[in-house]
Amino acid sequence: MKYKLIILTLGIMIFGCKNDTEKSDAFGNFEAETIIVSSESAGKILQLNVEKGQKFEIGSVAGLIDTIQIQLKLQQIDAQKAAINSRKQSIQSQVDVFEEQIKNLQTNETRISKMIKDGAATQKQLDDIQGQINVIKKQIASTKTQFTAVGKEMEVLNSQKLSLEDQLQRCFIKLPATGTILETYVEQGELTAPGKPLFKMASLDELTLKVYVSGAQLPNVKIGEIVEVLVDKSEKENQILSGKINWISSEAEFTPKIIQTKEERVKLVYAVKIAVKNDGTLKIGMPGEVVF
Secondary structure, three states: OHHHHHHHHHHHHHHHHHHHHHHOOEEEEEEOOEEEEEOOOOEEEEEEOOOOOOEEOOOOEEEEEOOHHHHHHHHHHHHHHHHHHHHHHHHHHHHHHHHHHHHHHHHHHHHHHHHHHHOOOOHHHHHHHHHHHHHHHHHHHHHHHHHHHHHHHHHHHHHHHHHHHHHHHHOEEEOOOOEEEEEEOOOOOOEEOOOOEEEEEEOOOEEEEEEEEEOOOHHHOOOOOEEEEEEEOOOOOEEEEEEEEEEEOOOOEEOOOOOOOHHHHOOEEEEEEEEEEOOOOOOOOOEEEEEO
């Protein structure tokens, strides 16, 4: 009787192991969409407050690159703008003087016109006054043209200032997305240049399980389908998670070399990506299985 129970128990274990092995339809590893954050400015890194495993929100300032040269150029532009404003005031003062002269001449013009009627003045005197008025009006018009040149100079300086302010903002190392720091490539105090990688980050709130399916399995795999994802919980137990298929390769490829047996490596398969919410247990590179 005891012998029969042992055989029965072994049979159940073998059957259970066989079913558990054959349950999964595809295997793969978890990965994440990584972002390489690079420098947008040149200079010394004054601050860099990032460490591996540290999580940041989008828009957070993670560091600062030297801004002294940009600040000096901004001060220079402000001084040039102040000088231009001073020139504008000087031009306006000249115009005011000319206009006051015209008022005086116009008063004399009215007086001489009356005197001509009484025979106390000549037409030449009136013509001279009117000639002076016309000359001053032309001087006013000529002087006012300087406002156009000054305005153009101010536009150039404003454009240069906007460019420098943009460069100044690029000295602040900001996070382009919410995520966790995976790798750092520079240290505080080092020199950097535009395009030089500073650190790598990724969002770990949702990972992607990339698996490979055969052509025979492909008709049963659809984008948007909810599937069962299995990850190791212990040596004998699996943790069951829910995933959503969000990408299927349109071209077949040979099974990646990470597959151990040569027979499997020479098969043509299709890559499938499955988005899985991370409850904190999933890690990049962790193996996973899927049931379609």
